[in-house]
Amino acid sequence: MRAFLKELTRSQVWRSIFRHGLPLSNRTRAEAVFYNFFLHLHPTKVRKRSIKYTYTWGLGGLSAGLFIVLVLTGALLMLYYRPSVQQAYNDMKDLQFVVSSGQFLRNMHRWGAHAMVAIVFLHMMRVFYTGSYRPPKEFNWVVGVVLFVISILLSYTGYLLPWDQLAYWGISVGTNMVRAVPFGIGENISFVLLGGHAVGENALVRFYVLHCFILPVSAVLFMGIHFWRVRKDGGV
Amino acid sequence: MRSLFFVCILCALFVVGCKGTRPQPEEETRQSVRVPDSTIQPAVALPGKTSSYEERQGAFLYGKYCAVCHGQEGKGDGFNAFNLDPRPRDFSDSASMKRLSDGQIIQTISGGGRSVNKSPLMPSYGWTLSRQQILYLADFVRSRSTDF
């Protein structure tokens, strides 16, 4: 068994995939950070002080983690969901009653989405109170604000999709706030957003596309910038 | 890997079972089975609400087509019975009803008395009533004799 593992880890195929050995010595550990796509966001070494949980409370990392959970559960949910007025609600019922683990995934997605809004807000507060937005990280703060807005919009657009009373009227109330923008601009924004004058089939499809494609892609883009900046400005 | 996974599931079951975070399945079953009828019954009680759909259909058809001769209770004493010779059958007479098979009853209703070599005074309803209606009637007629 051990001989086999040894052979395996030394084979050309294995080494073409993993360019570093098992991270058991400082050399291989550093290599892991260099060569691993997921780890290379981190420096090879970090300050001992900054890895304490109480230093940042890990809120940024948790937001990213939640985003991953939401993407995974969301992708699975999309397989059983059809964004149409006739079907959306029935599909939710199917998820609840007949799909294996369907209710669990939906719960994860729903509660995760709420948690995301809260945690991103807390992250922002942490950054403010620790003064971590000061130069040269001013712009990264701005990116963070954009990400905060995106995560609220993600949660908001997802709110309509179950097509129940809660969703329908929650969105109706929300979009009516947009109408308050003066000079007819609000009317137009709301018209374009809903694809009509009231929440209906068009609105559902639009929110679906926003929720499943446009907003997540923008979020990933801004998260890339955000992480890159953190790293460049000397963060973990 | 899979067997290990299921071992872990079992562990999880044990842990969860101890903590009681899940509603006890056994209890739930008993509750849901035992929900008394009254919760889904109206405030108003209908007479004969316990009778099944088939019985009500049978009773309705019997009342319309049969009772004039065979009597409301099936005792062969309808208001028209006294004009008939032989008298209509008494369905509450379990001794004679026992000798009749379901098939014979259905045949008599469908084909009339003549089709079972009995009095032609019993008309045939095979072309008037549907097969389904005749089945309801046969069941209803059968239910007139109690100790079958």
Add this chain to the structure above:
Amino acid sequence: MNTLRKVFAAVAVLFLIVLAVSPLKDFLREWKRYQVKYNTLTADLPQRVKPVEIGIRQIWVEKLDRVDRCVTCHVGLKEPALKNAPEPYRTHPQMFHDTEEFGCTICHEGQGAATEYMESIGKGKYWDRPILPRAFMEASCAKCHKEQEVPGAPVLNLGRKLIRESNCLGCHKIEGYVKQWVPVLNGVGSKVNRAWLVNWLKNPAGYAPKTRMPDFMLSNDETNTLADFLLSFKEFPAPLDPIPARLASATEAAKAKLVELGSTRFREARCISCHPINGKGGYVATDLGKIASKADPRWLYNYIKNPKRFQPGVPMPRYRFSEDELLGIVAYMQSEFVDYDMEQPPAHTPDPGFFEKGRALFNKYSCGGCHELGGIGRAEVMAPELTSIGGKKLYEIDFGKSKIDQTLPSYLTTKLLQPREFSSSMKMPKFGFSDEQATAIAVALLGNDDEKIPDELLVRPAPSAAFVPQGGFGKLVDDLACFGCHVMNGRGRLVATDLSLEASQAQRSWIEGYFKIPYSLRPVLTERMPNLFLQGPEIKTLVDFMETSFIADSLDRDVPSDPVTIANGRGLYFERYGCQGCHQIGTKGGYVGPPLDKAGTRLKRGWIFHWLKNPQSLKPGTIEPNNNLPDAEAEAITAYLMTLK
């Protein structure tokens, strides 16, 4: 670092455990236990029952866009061996509709998608169509069956009839119903006396047990004001003729003679076919048991003389009474139908503003919705429309402080029985329905659903025929109010015969004779044809029209009348088909059907032939069986019957 390792290991194991609970929860779903139990239950049965394969089962009804998973637990719906098994395994009753074709929730309601008990019966928190209690099941028939009489749904039919007869239309808008005739109140001040009116308003059923007038639960003040208001309308649209002075000045002996004549005519005219006397008799018209204590004799005299002059549209015939006969009937009523126990209301001085206040009350209770009075129509604020009441969501219902079951059926039933249960400010009157009647009406209302049913599944009502007979016949039909009891070409109320094919059925001479002296073919019935005392020319007009209009050439048929055929027919009548079981000839035979004594002079041969071939095609719902006779046999029996003169 070591602590970190411990934490890491512990958290990872917890991570694994928590994530493993979710499939476990799935694995222990409620329905699975039902299926396992089904298999153990059926394994013990003497009959061989196929065990169910564990898994969610469903009926998908594409045309109704429904998915019903009830069959996941109700696995034995089609298994005859489980006829007496406990729920959820009991066999489903054999129905006209197959469960696999229509699913479950289209009739039973509840949540078809659900696989848990509480959710599936719709008692979960967020389902607006909970399962229909068994007593209300027939409401679901009405989703597709929009026809007048739904086969196999007596409760629904009763409910619809009650809605029509109780004139719910007076206050509510309900599509598919038409308003019934109700007395017009113009001139009511000269028709009735105050004592009666006050008693009537307070408790209509106390005066006439079969009345359709509901109890508005008026207070004493309201009753008095309303009575004052109504009594102020003394003018009739047409002037009342005075009662000939003879009645007042007549001697006792002459009076007795008049009463005698009136009593005879009252019987001959068969008034009780329509009018009950103290609750006994017909149900179509007003109770006459205490009429003398209610109506002014002058009004009675005028009304019987020409009912439509004072009550346009009333389904009462204008009898061809002579003046003596009219006087006699009024005198007879005056002497016979008195309410000696009538309570005299206490003396009362009208409120100076009684007219305005009374008018307001009249409006408040929407009296104008049913009764016409000086052009005052329906109240402006109407009661809720009931066209789609069955689709009302639970969260839209205000149960007030009532403690009843929070379901739509119990809401409707309670509302019908105790109209002011949910809020004392409601205006709905009390109709005095029995529990069964209230349930039936609730069933019919629940059937008024907004459910979208595909067109091919709908059973529409027969288009209501707007048959308006013209000419002399039309005038007579109107005058004699034939539509009150007879249906002609789809119009009218079916108390007696449908006359649409009368001339194909009966011979002219017989009809003429029947108009002169009506007799009943079926003595068991209460409702009988009244003697209208028609004149020769009137009868001729009626029969002439029938001969041209109420006839179908397709029912004409020549039938051989040779002795062999007749003998053959006689044999078939008595020996093979046992017709004497129900029909009398001479004094022998049953009296379920009409006697055939003089069939040869009464009926036409074509009619007899076609009737024998298929009775239900000529009179839907008749209990005369279809014997599937070959033409030759039908001809033979016809030939025999035509010899009975």
Add this chain to the structure above:
Amino acid sequence: MDDSHELKSSFSRRHFLELIGLGAIGVTAAGSIVLSGEYLSPNVVKEAPMRFKIGSPETFPPGSVTLDKDHKVFIVRAKEGYFYALSAVCTHLGCIANWKADDGIVACPCHGSKFDREGRVIDGPAPRPLQRFSMSLDDLGQLVVDRSVVVGEETVLKV
């Protein structure tokens, strides 16, 4: 699972803990994949039922072949009056075959397979005769076809 150099050192407590931690994560990951597989395979599908009613026998005149499009099945009534149900799905590549009344054959539009009214292959690439499904009469005298039960060529329903 280890570098040879590390393996020589004693299997210490901390390695054990690491192994447990990583193992649990591994099991969870693997379990999640299994679960996802479970999630992805639907427990219910909206498809026409395998057992269905097609009406009373009188609606099919003797000698007729009727295609039930919804259920992809030919209801064949022989001249002698008995019934059988043939699958309308061509055994070649699953196209829906048609009944050619003029020639008295079942022909597949895709690759020209031809079958006789018993479902036997006459011509074309079809490898097997058309499947024959079980037929029965229910309590109310309605014909019932069960596509989940395939019967032999000799099985017919006599009414």
Add this chain to the structure above:
Amino acid sequence: MTADFRLEKNSDAKKVPRRLAFIKGRTAARVKKSDEEMVMTVPHLVVREAIAFMVMVIVLATLSLVFNAPLEWVANPGHTPNPAKAPWYFLGLQELLHYFPPVVAGVVLPTLVVLALVAIPYFQVNVKLEGLWKENRRVTLLALVGGASVLAIVLLAYKVYAMLVPTVFVLGCMLLPYFLRRETGVIAWLGRRPLTWWIMTWFVIIVLVLTAIGILFRGPEWSWTWPWKEIY
């Protein structure tokens, strides 16, 4: 700029790989000290991240196992529930709409908030992190009381007690160190807070209070309802 950045001459790749410059002076506090103790990212940071992630998933999964995501009646455009509430994170905004004209509450205020958030790092005043009362105590007091009075008048005019009470509370906390000078303890700590800190704290408290009111205390017709009263 030269004061802010210092080139690292002996750049030791093994110790601090690929770092070219240190930032100093007007920088984040932690950058100032450059010679801290360092640990390897793998495993120290990665394991902690994994633990944090797993704990989060555990909490989330437990929550998901116990509480089902809400699914109410199917949408019915013909019947508005009473009260009709937006998602919880917008309830603060919805609460504002209850008080102010739509343009103010729905457009002006949110826009200002976002702009203010964006502008935070560009405020020079904020960078010094100096206590509110360090210099110009009189002027600060006058400005503070003046500004607060204007705000209070506006809030009173619209009867926005939900905002007025937290505002007065925060103002009180701000003024405490002015009147009660302490060297240690809470009051001293408050005294060291800079202006931006106060503004942000005031904002956060307002958001929390409004959102909490929107979630918990609003019943039919958006009237004040205690959360323990059942809403039909």
